[in-house]
Amino acid sequence: MLIRKGAEAEIRLEDWNGRKVVSKVRVRKGYRNTQLDERLRSQRIKTEVKLMTESRKLGISVPIIYDVDLAGNKIVMEFVEGERVKDVLESGYEDKPGLCRRIGEDVGKMHGEGIAHGDLTTSNILQKGDRLYFIDFSLGEKTKEVEVLGVDLHLLREGFFSAHSRIFELFEEVLDGYLASHEKGSEVVQKMNEIGSRGRYT
Numbered sequence: 001m002l003i004r005k006g007a008e009a010e011i012r013l014e015d016w017n018g019r020k021v022v023s024k025v026r027v028r029k030g031y032r033n034t035q036l037d038e039r040l041r042s043q044r045i046k047t048e049v050k051l052m053t054e055s056r057k058l059g060i061s062v063p064i065i066y067d068v069d070l071a072g073n074k075i076v077m078e079f080v081e082g083e084r085v086k087d088v089l090e091s092g093y094e095d096k097p098g099l100c101r102r103i104g105e106d107v108g109k110m111h112g113e114g115i116a117h118g119d120l121t122t123s124n125i126l127q128k129g130d131r132l133y134f135i136d137f138s139l140g141e142k143t144k145e146v147e148v149l150g151v152d153l154h155l156l157r158e159g160f161f162s163a164h165s166r167i168f169e170l171f172e173e174v175l176d177g178y179l180a181s182h183e184k185g186s187e188v189v190q191k192m193n194e195i196g197s198r199g200r201y202t
Ligand SMILES: Nc1ncnc2c1ncn2[C@@H]1O[C@H](COP(=O)(O)OP(=O)(O)OP(=O)(O)O)[C@@H](O)[C@H]1O
Pocket: 003, 004, 005, 006, 007, 008, 009, 010, 011, 022, 024, 063, 077, 078, 079, 080, 081, 082, 084, 119, 123, 124, 126, 135, 136, 138
């Protein structure tokens, strides 16, 4: 069953050896040169798998990966039967400050080990029980550059502002969590502020 058809990927809920799984297949972009397209697709899949694996080692929850098919541009992973944090933050959920703090703590852990997620939005974080699962690492990278981490955090803030404008003050909780879990976090927060004041996309 197709659950989401994005610009780049199709997400299906499937049965895989008796398990409920999600398959994520990167689709061909017609406007891109075929070879370039192949290269980009397999690169993004490799990045996604690598960064999911590294995040898991840090104690961050990510879906279990069952299969990777580079020729078929496909990842088969655990179906996380939860809710998108984007929806939770717009619902009557009680502990939104605690949830925001935990987002910040996890992002801080990733950044502390040089993992930039690449597409940090509340649609790419799922809540199941008391756990947060991070997904969609395909645009991420391993980096030591404060600038790249600052952009990552800046995009999270921008996305938070547009998706959750009525509770934007809770972004402070995200930052508190971030600073508590990332030793050099204040440098990155400073960079985020600098990027924000430079104006968009400069
Ligand atoms: N493992 C999973 N378990 C449950 N739901 C998932 C899972 N993976 C993806 N989803 C759902 O599908 C949506 C889209 O998935 P994802 O963010 O990976 O793809 P995308 O944004 O289309 O991809 P990309 O940005 O890489 O082109 C998520 O917001 C989530 O609702």
